[in-house]
Amino acid sequence: MSGEPILIWGAGAIGGTLGAYWVRAGVPVLMVDIVPEHVEACRTSGLTITGPVEEFRQVVPAVTPGELTGTYSRIVLAVKAGATETALAALKPHLAADGFVLSAQNGLNEITIAQAVGAERTMGCFVNFGADWHGPGEILYGNRGAVVVGELNGVETPRACEMHRLLALFEPDAILTDNIYGYLWGKLAYGAMLFGTALTNDSMSANFADPERLPVWLALGREVGAVAAARGVKSLGFGGFDPNVFAPGAPEGPQIETIAWLADYTSKTAKTHSGIWRDLAVRKRKTEGGPQIGIISTLGREVGVATPALETLVALIRDIEDGHRPMSSDTLKVLIDQCRSASTAA
Template identity: 65%
Template sequence: MAEPVLIWGAGAIGGILGAYWARAGVPVLMVDIVPDHVAACANKGLSIEGPVEEFTQVVSCVTPEQLTGEYSRIVLAVKAHATEAAMMQLMPHLASGGFVLSAQNGLNERVIAQHIGPDRTIGAFVNYGADWIGPGRILFGNRGAVVVGEIDGSLQQRTKDMFALLQIFEPDAVLTRDIWAYLWGKLGYGAMLFATALTPDSMTANFEDPARGPVLMGLAREVMRTAIAEGVNPKPFNGFEPIAFMPGSDDTAARKSLADLAEFNSKTAKTHTGIYRDLAVRKRKTEVDPQVGTIAEIAAGHGIDTPLLRRLVELIHDIENGRREMSAETFHELTEVLT
């Protein structure tokens, strides 16, 4: 039997990849820290639910303590703030000459490369809608962009091989020589998504609200200015049009992109972000620091002020720590930054 692909994190992203690959006959072993979820996936099977496709697939799954052996292909699919701890656990299981592919939100490729080197790190961008519902259950709300590429812009056989695996799940997946362009595009969109989680409203309701438009546009513009300073030209995807938020762009193009994002999100069964679920349902810390906070830090290094991004981090922390409620009033604390 061929060496399995090791997926570290069997939640919304990793679980769906594991179920699709296992169903297609690809050897897969998933690792997760939730024992009940591990047992369900390995015994009863992992149920993929929702409008895209519904099926149940048994997928080999263990906890980190149960894992043995070394693996040449590791897909890291944990929350951004868990990257450091996951890397410390998985590195003893990374085979000589093996690599780690980051299927996460944020710039986690930078963290991974610090541990194992850039030559052993592959980047990926995922924008499909999914939620971990409970042990052995994942909602697959909608299809979205999936992109893979080497972080140095090269094209290697291993990249082509991972691209072929991703096409099993998403036939329209993209193989790119500029993965950073997609990752920074997602950061622009992601900053807006964090803002939507300040309220109990759906993603679509937030993007459709004219009163919230200036804040959402301002967040994306701060990210795009930072991307340019980093020498990156972000790519468009699923309604997010980076050029609409570039310096010198007018509000007409930006409002059109917000309308397109509202339309895209109106078609998903995942009505709210994973950020919202972390705050309102799972009552746990979000990825705000390694995502939004990291952008603000990079921007500061270029002498770029990002008052909206910095205030957004503070407001998310206020909700995490019970100092504020999720509400329109909390969202409009960002509006005050614009005045």
Template identity: 55%
Template sequence: MNTGLNGPILIWGAGAIGGTIGAYLARSGEDVLFVDNAADHVAAMQSAGLAIEGPIEQFALPVRAVMPEQVEGRFSRIFLCVKAHHTEAAAQALRPHLADGGYVASFQNGLNEFVIGEAIGIERVIGAFINFGADYMSPGRILYGGRGACVLGELDGQHTERLEALHRLLLKFEPNAIMTDDILGYLWGKLGYGALLFATAVTDDSIADVLAMEDHRAVLVATAREAMAVAAAKGLRPRGFNGFDPLAFAPGGDSHAIDASMDEMVAFNRRSAKSHSGIWRDLAVRRRKTEVDAQLGPIVADGRAAGVQTPVTQRLIAMIHEIEDGARPLDRANLADLGAAL
């Protein structure tokens, strides 16, 4: 029986996340096939290979890359690395290529594991939490700007052979990657931190500079607190990482703990060559839709179901859409506008 532990690795989505992880695995000798729907990116990888740039390492290597419609065969190990709002379409497209006994690991932001599970069966999904800094720069070029937490876990908390094998594989990319029996705790922790990143993206300032702004500390804190309040109402205990302390932002969290967490997040982001979030890059550089509905939408929906109000999150979602539509510029004044929702 196929255990889902062997064979080539299919990286579906070769942007910042998939491109970085896949490049390291390919360099280590793994058989990797990259899939991406950007024809120029695929063409560049086919002709000149894939280049990783930045302060961590710089290297380039020849890789195999195809468009989604060109994928052939079935794979036991598939890493889904597309933007959250493209998850459903990607999961449906890759389904015919998932081998019996194989799995899909969601290397994304948000709660996409459950969207993937609707398409292929939740038992065939492995959860992943990632917080390293990377950006797609141009066809065939990825910036790997800073290391960050990498955590893997089965959605039911079990410790399985396939999870151990995936962990050994990911160590070739991130030596400090860990396994957990509470991947949902990490994913909800990332939702809180992700809400902060969306708030930083409404300005042209860097992540660290916005998080350090005393004038807007109240609304930033409220943004994270809404996500943590919803998690608490669901009976979840979000996990911390890279300076983000969920307990500080949880209901009844201490103001000193909040300040300490904000300071640690500022320090963490100052160490990265990736100064702005991928959200900001989608808005300011690539001028395309963001993951706002897929990432922050569940906070609002689950909050409504649990009787937890989320006015700042709702206002932030609307504000991001206004920026996407060209109806609102990127400006510090947006943070003051967001504060009006308090």
């Protein structure tokens, strides 16, 4: 296995950044991407990493799915959440019998992967560094962030230890955990808020710093916290973000302090807007709203937890995607008004 490349399926913001760092460190990598121009740039002139963390260009072997041959023991899945099922169908023939798929994605895609290839062939991964795909052969690495890996059942296996070693080549503070779902659920609260910031053209930091918008961030955090608690998940935080402050019955003070931390944290990155905002405003394509945030409402219904703010947020994102609403303060105000009235009623 030592000489066998790690197959990275999806060479965008997350997969491309990992691939460039691994190849530069001497780790064999083969990236797969559906954008031919990006593939050609990566394997010829090289993948350029820009931004305040570090800037370099690295040639990375890359192919389109149609060009891929052979099987691989380690496949890192780094596509958008909505593309997970399509990607899994294409990569399954290339997964070795004793291999595994590691999800370097946002959301709870490990559930979908485990259903497709088996839980024992699925490894969880939490990534929170800031990056954006800016075009063929160009990725902005905006800020360092938490990277965590672990088996779904919490066992510290040799393969998980090896992936932790490899991820530490990219992020020296990478963590090997026995509670990967705790980290994934912890990030869902933050992720839901990032979707809220994409309803306008304001930066992430401006959104979190505005007291008028505070009811939205509190409502989204509490709904995710309520679903996680009802499902028996022990959520884990990252940086100064502690998702447990949004657990049922938690006092409001630490919640407000956490939102203030987010305003400060997001003010210190070259990535001023979320990838969700970039999908809507720049790339004009559908976001991960349904598979990444909508799934929380689905899982909430299974345990009798209502998530009205999350459902409204997903509907507003869908309206923007379909051209029925603009990205504007008026669109965000729909959610603000709903969260404020719900808070008053409570």
